[in-house]
Amino acid sequence: MLFRILIATLFVSCLFSCKEDKKVIKQTEISFKKEGELSIHKIKTDASKITLDIEIADTDFDIQTGLMYRSSMQTKQGMLFVFDDETERFFYMKNTKIPLDLIFINANKTIVSFQENAKPFNESSLPSNAPAKYVLEINAGLVETWNLSVGDSLSF
16 A cells, blocks of 8 residues: 555656656757858949848758748848759748748849748748749848849849
């Protein structure tokens, strides 16, 4: 009988103490890593140029992950996706916490299309609607703020 009471006491004790020992998994913030600079040249005014610090996504892992799990990005920062070929591209915002503008760029480094104000966590397809070799992700609203146009060119 004493053995049963001891087991019951240990069981009840474990119920209360085990609940208090919940493990908390903390997501590590991925910070921006400057890997180059990129300039956008406006076609309407040759003198107008916007310069950004860029992080480059050119491996399978970097391309698949992109800006996922990040909480913010500064105005003059962006992520440049570099592909081996030029074809229509399809992006989505899975696990992406910040709203973005996507700029699709052809092999000649000319802007061919945009997807503006992509919503965080939205898994809908965001197509380039034209062949693209590069994709530049920047904070949402900057395409409009900077008055970017199809035909503007980039250098990096």
